Amino acid sequence: MRLGIDIGGTKTDAVAVDESGALAQRVRLATGFGHAAVVETAVTAVSRIGELTGLTPAGFQSIGVGVPGMVDTVSGHVAHAVNLGLERLELGGMLAGRLGVGVRVENDVKAAALGTYHLLRLSGTMAFLNLGTGMAAGIVVDGRLWRGSTGIAGEIGHIPVDPAGALCGCGQRGCLETVASGSGIARQWPTDDPLPVRAVFAAASDGDREAQAIKARLAAGIASAVRILVLTVDVGTVVIGGGLSHLGERLLGDVHEVLHDWERTSPFLASLDLPARVRLVPEGTPVAALGAALVGEN
Amino acid sequence: MRLGIDIGGTKTDAVAVDESGALAQRVRLATGFGHAAVVETAVTAVSRIGELTGLTPAGFQSIGVGVPGMVDTVSGHVAHAVNLGLERLELGGMLAGRLGVGVRVENDVKAAALGTYHLLRLSGTMAFLNLGTGMAAGIVVDGRLWRGSTGIAGEIGHIPVDPAGALCGCGQRGCLETVASGSGIARQWPTDDPLPVRAVFAAASDGDREAQAIKARLAAGIASAVRILVLTVDVGTVVIGGGLSHLGERLLGDVHEVLHDWERTSPFLASLDLPARVRLVPEGTPVAALGAALVGEN
Incomplete structure (x- = not known):
């Protein structure tokens, strides 16, 4: 035991x-x-x-x-x-x-x-994309953690993808974490709600344009993280976990929609079959x- | 033999x-x-x-x-x-x-x-960043090629880093390859010179503002590629190779300058010691x- x-x-x-x-x-x-x-x-x-x-x-x-x-x-x-x-x-x-x-x-x-990899009985290469206060990925290769040369493998939340993006706590601008993490959502949508992302989703479905934009940036940021993980490590599976993953299928649906949109304009991306690689960590x-x-x- | x-x-x-x-x-x-x-x-x-x-x-x-x-x-x-x-x-x-x-x-x-890894007698994890017509990286882990789950590991030239960037041949916008590759340079600087990047460097040192901007985007694109390779795979070494690497120390100097600039505004990036990880493939x-x-x- x-x-x-x-x-x-x-x-x-x-x-x-x-x-x-x-x-x-x-x-x-x-x-x-x-x-x-x-x-x-x-x-x-x-x-x-x-x-x-x-x-x-x-x-x-x-x-x-x-x-x-x-x-x-x-x-x-x-x-x-x-x-x-x-x-x-x-x-x-x-x-x-x-x-x-x-x-x-x-x-x-x-x-x-590591726990997710074993729970889902995966093989090959997987990234666990944690969307908590910040964004980071844990990478597992053939059942073992991939740490990299200095232990910072998977710190993709601090990859900038928009020179016009928001300033990140790390000192860079436009990091994935500024749009696709709990802290990124909270910065964009100040609220007393202990779960700002739920407030954003609720306001978005009530027609609030700003909330819809924040929700769209969240999905695009997650999709960008998936694309980066595939075009670098070529992970077979990306499992979305962390606090934001409790949004469940609503979040996954948004991410799939972005990935499918991309496929319509890029045959290259379509060949990677990104939507099929992404799933949610099992609840509970x-x-x-x-x-x-x-x-x-x- | x-x-x-x-x-x-x-x-x-x-x-x-x-x-x-x-x-x-x-x-x-x-x-x-x-x-x-x-x-x-x-x-x-x-x-x-x-x-x-x-x-x-x-x-x-x-x-x-x-x-x-x-x-x-x-x-x-x-x-x-x-x-x-x-x-x-x-x-x-x-x-x-x-x-x-x-x-x-x-x-x-x-x-x-693989050849570079052995030639330089490296250990651990290395990326060979090829700057030819396109941009792609070959990743070696403990002396073996890292192919990923579908063989596309290291195709980082098609990671978009600027939503306002140029349209890429792959159908996306703002890919690293649009600024940091032979084809990217040629698109921005039409010339009869068989080596457009040399023409750009020459014009830049003669004071041409457009050439200076192209040269700056090239260095920033290469630096971004290094940052991505470190924040995903955490490679210990990035070796710059391919046609553009013939620019030698002039190119490496520009890249180091960008990386050092970044360190001044981001303690996080400074902790990664990116400049020390980058080198040129030996000529010849x-x-x-x-x-x-x-x-x-x-």
Whole structure:
């Protein structure tokens, strides 16, 4: 049995995965804020899964943790996990000290990519396109995470595609993330709604032109991300995940429409069959926790 | 001894590579135009290298051919090799019939990528950014070509980066290839000069504003290609090759200047250390023929 934990900005998922890769147990906790609380949340998650499975930490084949931010997978250090209130934390070492066993730490998008790849029983090459606060992709090749030479493979949210676009937090202009992410939507549509993208979709269907334009830019930005992933890595599948993916078929439909429009003017793009490569992550499965449990296999 | 052939639009290079991977023999021929002449050129190349090495076709450990266009590496079929006057040719089968031994066929940019990787004794992940008539990259991972799920990995010339850009031959607007390729330069600077890009550089240094703008867009387009290759695949090295690379340090200097400019406004980009990842392919080595000789190892 393997144990995987996904520490998110508000919720932490933990799962036990059996030998066949199937989900055996699952719990959800509120995530604490700040160094000590984040470590405590993970320790509690291990203990809760331990109660459900009857296993001590040492009884699991491996324990993996997915966490937002920059992760050094060798040292287990986490940096810039702003949502968790962490500037820098030696998460791997601290958890190992508390649990008495080694813990593997991985970036949450990469963990979700790995979990999705296994959940969908894919083969070949896949990108998990995470549309959360930001945009980033996790790339899996033949069942293994593709990290690249410095660990920044898949950071496509900061590829600029419009010199006249909005200024991005990264200092560039017109990045994909400025139109196709939670923060990009929130910047364009100031609202008290905790889910600005739902407010945008609602206003768009009520006929609001500005909301319709924001919605169109979102779909075009996602479609551009798909095109980039195919024309660089040539991924066979792009799975859309992250917070915005909860829009479900409404979002996927918009993206497919953009991709089909492109095919009408470009036989080259039509030959790539982009619409057939794109799908949504299945709702309701904690793919990042699942992936965190599997990180040990890589 | 391995034999590699690179069939270019006007010249064909052929090399013999010894067990250590070193260049043992080398010849250059004019390339014939059309189906029969292209096959004849390759047969002549094998025969000339055979004379120099004293080997019959069956005496080589492998024979590989690099050729422009769409290549099916399994069947040896070549399609859309416009520069060679080929709409469709069963090059692998025809050469095998003439030579009495199997021949591996590979796209010339991919072959050049492999040859460059070995020539420069690189490790990890590299992209060979070919700036010829068009723009495309060949990606090598741990010494092997990365083809992707459908063989179009690295076709970054058709990633649009400016909605207000020029219409591309592929039917899209603002593709990298429209500003950073031989055809892109020729479209913007009509001239009788057989090397329009040299004419542009000359006019730019004479103070021509339009030429300076074209030269600036070329450098920015190449820099954008580098940024895309790093933010997707995270290649450790980008080697600039192809016809435009003959501009040498003048071109590389322009690209480095753009990348350094970007770093001043984006700490994120500065953290990627893009300038240090970019270099020029060494002048004078037939890297595509060298790579074609090594394709058999992959």
